[in-house]
Amino acid sequence: MSNLLICPSCGKECEKLIRSLCPACFSAKYDLFEMPLVFHVRVCPECGAFYHKNKWEDGENIEEIIMMLSREVLLINTDIDNVSVGMQPVARTPYIYDLYVDVDGTIEGVPVYKDGKTEVRIKREACDMCSRKAGGYFEAVIQIRGTNRQPSKEELSECRKLTSATLEQLDRKGDKLAFVSDIVELKEGTDYYIGSTNAARQLCRRIIDLYGGTVSESYTLAGMKDGKEAYRTTFAMRLPEFKKGDVIYYDGKVIEIRNCARRITGICLADGSGFFEESDVMKNVIRLGNVDEDAMDAVLISEEGNAVQVLDPVTFETVTIRKPMVFNALPGSEIKVFRSEYGLFALRSRPQNGPAY
Ligand SMILES: [Zn+2]
Ligand SMILES: [Zn+2]
Structure with missing residues (x-):
């Protein structure tokens, strides 16, 4: 036995009323x-x-x-x-x-x-940050330079990669001004115009972690922002005087530099011993060249114990020199040597076309 109710609005029968109306009338009204x-x-x-x-x-x-x-x-x-x-x-x-x-x-x-x-x-429409970016907004300039030299192409391209990776990461963490508004390439280095001072400072720290070197900050008044004086910060970065692969004459030794972030480490080319020195105590250093830029090919004549005989590529005389630690050439093939006024040095074998390390 059904218990039907009558809707007072439409007069139809239904099983249940909502607010005294059938569901259809209720939906129409409310x-x-x-x-x-x-x-x-x-x-x-x-x-x-x-x-x-x-x-x-x-x-x-x-x-x-x-x-x-x-x-x-x-x-x-x-x-x-x-x-x-x-x-x-x-x-x-x-x-x-x-x-x-x-x-x-x-x-x-x-x-x-x-x-x-x-x-x-x-x-x-462009958001505030993107319109600032498009408008060339910047709070800081990073000037990347070398100490008594120009930064190498490799260093500048590494800095560029590090810049985009660092700023992307900071942007994701919420620093919406972590962007580059301009890059100016100069003969003596590169200038980066950065939206946020904090991002620029962190970027300098990462470049120093990678290459060593120093940074100094200076400030210039750039106008008013929200009723306060606004400053622009210039970060003057100096990459260290020497870089990986440089060959130097220091303290009576010819040294191939392996690493120069914070401390300088390397290998003495004459006897293969390790070299380790704080960069700021090194005075009277002569840079002889770089193993990547200045190495020459020399024919290997023979190999015996810790020594190799090679044909000097300039004088064509047979010279006996120390065999490097990493060495896998066969007599008759060419090996890399570094020639300087302090003698001829065999360089360690490295992967073909691979990076020098
Ligand atoms: Zn109804
Ligand atoms: Zn945007």
Whole structure:
């Protein structure tokens, strides 16, 4: 035996009334949810940030941004229990999305459901940070130079890689000014114009970790910012006088430098002994060349014990010199030698076309 009720509004019979109405009349009279017909989303085409509550926030996926912002403008009738909301944005053009919304739940135990559609208009505009970047904004300049020399091409290209990796990492950590607004290449080195002073300082630290050297900071007044005096910082970086692969004459020895970050280490080419010295105590150093730039080919005649006989590539005399620790050439083949006023030295074998190390 059914227990049917009569809806006072439409007169139909139904099993249960909500707020004294049948579910159909209830849904017609009360909105289960409200949503603006059209709403706007501002997205930065450069970095994907979106505008939210008066500021730019990081974003990646446009559909997730639409759903997140939609949830904030969606008003669900507070009488509904067990609410579940479905949303699906569908791109009509890159600038207009249709957002399909459906809401279901129960009111007084009776299931209710409503769906609808909203138009989302995407406005693409540069966020604050990207417009600063485009406008050449910078707080700091890093000047990369060498000590009594020019930085090598290899050093400058490593610095460039380190710069983009470091700034990318700092940007991900939240330093939105961690960008390069300009790079100026000069005869004596490279200048980097950096958005954030803090990022520039960290970058200098990493370059010093890699190559050694020093940095000094100076400040110039650049105007006012938020009622305070704003300064620009110049980081004058000096890469060390010597770099990996340099051959120097110091303290009566010819030394191939292996590493010069903070301390100088190397190998004495005459006897293969290790060399280790703090760079600031080294005075009267003569740079003889670099094993990568100045090595010559010499024919190996024979190898015996700790010695090798080679044909001097300039005088064509047979010379007996010390065999390097790492050595795998056969008589008749060519080996790398370093020639200087202090004698001829055999260099250790290294992988063909591979990096010198
Ligand atoms: Zn009714
Ligand atoms: Zn942006």
